[in-house]
Amino acid sequence: MTQKIRVVLAEDQSMLRGALAALLSIEADIEVLGSFADGEQALQAVAKYRPEVLVADVEMPKMTGLELTARVRELYPETRVLILTTFARPGYLRRALDAGASGYLLKDRPSEELAQAVRSVSRGARALDPQLASDIWSAEKDPLTDRERLILRRAGDGESTAELARSLRLTEGTVRNYLSEAISKLHASNRFEAARIARNKGWL
16 A cells, blocks of 8 residues: 555634545645644644655744745655645745745635645646746745844734834844835835735735
């Protein structure tokens, strides 16, 4: 009997998480080891089970799918990562590939494509949305540093300068400098406009 492809799922929406697990579990050659609602739980599951494939959303609590991808590729390189998302922007695909993802699939694709993508990445191949893969070469280059991106994302979600400084163990002046630099790079008038622009381009 052929060994099954072992999969861990990371998706914060419970209904969708259950549907994805059910869809993959009916495939004879795929075994879903567990499904988790945030990036930290998923990372712990990868450490425990060492699956062939991790299927992860981009936006999740505690650790984003892209942060999770980078951690998995660093700590458990034998596990391939397939990003499954609604973000149909080449900027997100570029960041996913830079983080080490082997696949990037949109949630509105036919369900049978998910199982095929899992099989492809488990063999070491790429599984990329064809339209995004062609658009990536003409996409604008992301001008933000990792620290600017982190601070801008959290500021755009409503965290104050003081809260950011406290949680990141930085001075408020340093946080303001990072935000000012990000706002300038994006030609925005304030942090909220800068966050909106960066999200629209797939840079957050």
